[in-house]
Amino acid sequence: MSIDKDNSSSDINFTSSHLKISLDKSTFQIKRAQSLQNIEKFWTEQAKNLVWNKYWDKTLEWNPPFAKWFVGGLVNASINCLDKHINSEIKNKAAIIWEGENGENITLTYYQLYQKVNQFSNALKNLGIRKGDRVTIYLPMVPELPIAILACSRIGAIHNVIFSGFSSTALVDRINDAKSKIIITADGGFRRGNIIELKKIVDEAIINTPSIQNVIVLRRTGNHIEMRGKDVWWHEIIQNQSSYCEPELIESIHPLFILYTSGTTGKPKGVVHSTGGYLTHIYSTAKWVFDFNQQDIFFCTADIGWITGHSYIVYAPLMHGVTEILYEGTADYPHPDRYWSFIEKYGITILYTTPTALRMYMRYGNEIPNSFNLSTLRLLGTVGEPINPEVWMWYFTIIGKEKCPIVDTWWQTETGGIMISHCTGIDIMPMKPGSAMFPVPGVDLAVVNEEGNTLPQNQKGYLVIRKPWPGMLMTLWEDDGKYKNNYWKFQNYYYFTGDYAIIDDELYFWLLGRSDDVIKISGHRLGTIELESTFISHESVAEAAVTSKPDRIKGESIIAFLVLKKDFVESDQLRKEIIEHIRNNIGAIATPNEVYFVDRLPKTRSGKIMRRLLKSVVSGLTIGDTTTLEDGTSIKEIQKIYNDLNDIIKNK
Numbered sequence: 224m225s226i227d228k229d230n231s232s233s234d235i236n237f238t239s240s241h242l243k244i245s246l247d248k249s250t251f252q253i254k255r256a257q258s259l260q261n262i263e264k265f266w267t268e269q270a271k272n273l274v275w276n277k278y279w280d281k282t283l284e285w286n287p288p289f290a291k292w293f294v295g296g297l298v299n300a301s302i303n304c305l306d307k308h309i310n311s312e313i314k315n316k317a318a319i320i321w322e323g324e325n326g327e328n329i330t331l332t333y334y335q336l337y338q339k340v341n342q343f344s345n346a347l348k349n350l351g352i353r354k355g356d357r358v359t360i361y362l363p364m365v366p367e368l369p370i371a372i373l374a375c376s377r378i379g380a381i382h383n384v385i386f387s388g389f390s391s392t393a394l395v396d397r398i399n400d401a402k403s404k405i406i407i408t409a410d411g412g413f414r415r416g417n418i419i420e421l422k423k424i425v426d427e428a429i430i431n432t433p434s435i436q437n438v439i440v441l442r443r444t445g446n447h448i449e450m451r452g453k454d455v456w457w458h459e460i461i462q463n464q465s466s467y468c469e470p471e472l473i474e475s476i477h478p479l480f481i482l483y484t485s486g487t488t489g490k491p492k493g494v495v496h497s498t499g500g501y502l503t504h505i506y507s508t509a510k511w512v513f514d515f516n517q518q519d520i521f522f523c524t525a526d527i528g529w530i531t532g533h534s535y536i537v538y539a540p541l542m543h544g545v546t547e548i549l550y551e552g553t554a555d556y557p558h559p560d561r562y563w564s565f566i567e568k569y570g571i572t573i574l575y576t577t578p579t580a581l582r583m584y585m586r587y588g589n590e591i592p593n594s595f596n597l598s599t600l601r602l603l604g605t606v607g608e609p610i611n612p613e614v615w616m617w618y619f620t621i622i623g624k625e626k627c628p629i630v631d632t633w634w635q636t637e638t639g640g641i642m643i644s645h646c647t648g649i650d651i652m653p654m655k656p657g658s659a660m661f662p663v664p665g666v667d668l669a670v671v672n673e674e675g676n677t678l679p680q681n682q683k684g685y686l687v688i689r690k691p692w693p694g695m696l697m698t699l700w701e702d703d704g705k706y707k708n709n710y711w712k713f714q715n716y717y718y719f720t721g722d723y724a725i726i727d728d729e730l731y732f733w734l735l736g737r738s739d740d741v742i743k744i745s746g747h748r749l750g751t752i753e754l755e756s757t758f759i760s761h762e763s764v765a766e767a768a769v770t771s772k773p774d775r776i777k778g779e780s781i782i783a784f785l786v787l788k789k790d791f792v793e794s795d796q797l798r799k800e801i802i803e804h805i806r807n808n809i810g811a812i813a814t815p816n817e818v819y820f821v822d823r824l825p826k827t828r829s830g831k832i833m834r835r836l837l838k839s840v841v842s843g844l845t846i847g848d849t850t851t852l853e854d855g856t857s858i859k860e861i862q863k864i865y866n867d868l869n870d871i872i873k874n875k
């Protein structure tokens with residue numbers, strides 16, 4: 224493998240040890256070009272790799288912007304993840320190897336997982352859960368989390384997983400929007416040696432969630448909790464349940480799950496994914512990107528509370544019958560060596576993680592990863608945010624020892640599965656550190672200007688998706704209007720991703736961050752407007768403006784400017800209180816890094832917050848291109864606002 228260090232784009236070629244690949248004649252580019260000639264035909268072929276109870280009548284029904292894939296087809300996700308394997312040679316193979324934060328571990332074979340899922344499906348049915356009902360899941364990263372998800376999918380209940388780091392207010396919003404009948408939680412979860420009292424958070428939440436009929440509680444920590452009227456223990460409700468539950472026949476277009484994500488509006492959006500299209504997309508992309516084989520030990524470090532965990536921990540790896548590692552804790556607790564030690568301990572072959580985790584590990588130096596045997600690795604992946612070329616190089620050399628291809632995968636909660644990546648299962652292509660490379664087959668991406676017209680190569684613009692794809696969200700839960708407004712503002716029904724991108728001379732895609740009011744903290748998605756509303760909900764805050772600035776580890780960090788109500792005086796104590804308020808109302812991931820008190824917010828004459836100006840000030844950039852968009856406000860005025868804010872930041 225050669226690295227051309229003099230070349231500014233520093234392509235990394237696998238060509239020295241492989242045959243020479245000409246970019247446009249590679250198997251990959253040919254396959255991609257063919258797929259785009261007829262996407263319906265292409266995806267029909269892919270869908271046939273799944274187990275269907277009944278084939279579909281129509282591959283795609285496209286009533287823009289609503290897509291229905293494999294209409295008339297019947298397909299069950301749990302059959303594809305479990306039943307399919309139990310009459311095969313992998314019946315007794317490890318499906319999940321779970322490692323707890325305190326070093327405990329549990330291995331579940333495909334057959335054992337199958338039995339547990341069946342049992343829990345029966346328990347859910349016994350509590351009155353039926354096809355179409357919503358089930359909220361609020362669990363730490365323990366095997367019962369995928370078990371609960373798969374049980375829902377078996378009986379056709381729509382799961383709604385909420386990341387266990389979210390607060391009770393976040394739970395209330397999501398449960399009420401989805402009108403869940405049941406919430407599944409635990410007596411607690413371990414996080415950095417502490418117990419997070421999940422049950423208490425749920426108790427607080429369900430006072431305000433009338434739809435909840437029962438709370439299922441998993442015993443995890445042994446922590447003392449109070450059991451109330453609606454509460455039932457997980458271990459009690461599965462007692463005496465048969466280890467077989469007849470799977471429901473599920474229409475391909477029946478929702479498999481709702482997953483809430485932050486956007487440009489105040490409230491999180493309930494992204495709805497279908498069953499047949501979604502499963503087809505993630506099954507196919509897992510094959511192309513990770514090139515799964517039966518010897519693989521796959522470790523995706525995401526939390527199942529996010530889309531990465533749904534698609535590439537729960538569903539795709541199990542559909543492919545690989546063995547995967549599930550880890551309860553964080554990357555650096557109790558030591559900053561967790562991922563490397565697991566690679567050695569379990570012989571992991573594929574690591575799929577975030578740039579934030581890699582930046583954190585890089586800071587501790589090379590000695591730690593060098594002290595572990597990482598030779599089993601064959602492929603490295605990243606997701607969630609752009610990866611800096613230096614971090615990419617570190618991953619490639621120190622972790623992959625220059626022998627593992629890297630897959631930098633770009634996608635979103637809404638896309639269901641990977642959309643841009645190096646497809647190592649199709650072709651190993653020359654890599655460019657920092658580029659996510661090419662759209663996967665069967666998806667059509669482009670970069671356009673404000674008017675929605677396709678831009679020439681090498682010009683920065685908005686990344687859009689020009690044709691429907693099977694993993695595409697169906698809508699936002701019970702809000703078709705918001706779905707239309709959020710994603711379909713461009714002509715010709717081009718899906719608006721919210722990202723900036725460039726396509727280079729050789730058709731490589733480079734992702735350049737968000738173009739909207741969404742920020743990515745450690746790869747997690749938060750909306751500035753959602754944050755501002757939460758600030759304002761504190762009794763002392765009259766107005767709030769939130770922006771972000773680059774952060775060496777987390778990618779971005781949150782900066783807030785607040786105007787206090789008349790009767791409140793700024794103080795460090797008040798600042799702490801407000802930060803605590805954010806943590807309690809969203810979760811620890813939303814903790815602001817800096818909070819400034821100001822007399823008034825930087826606004827244009829028409830009253831809009833000058834977001835670009837804020838970004839320039841906090842990032843130490845010049846006023847430069849912020850001037851163009853501020854309607855009617857003079858450069859002088861803007862300069863003054865900029866200087867005032869700059870003083871406040873400097874004098875803090």
Ligand code: WT7
Binds near residue numbers: 722746
């Ligand atoms: C946003 C989606 C995809 C699952 C996890 C995040 C950013 C995601 C990359 C990447 C550059 C990336 C984009 C995207 N993003 N992957 N490889 N390179 N940026 O899902 O929380 O829905 O966030 O994450 O900005 O729009 P999400």
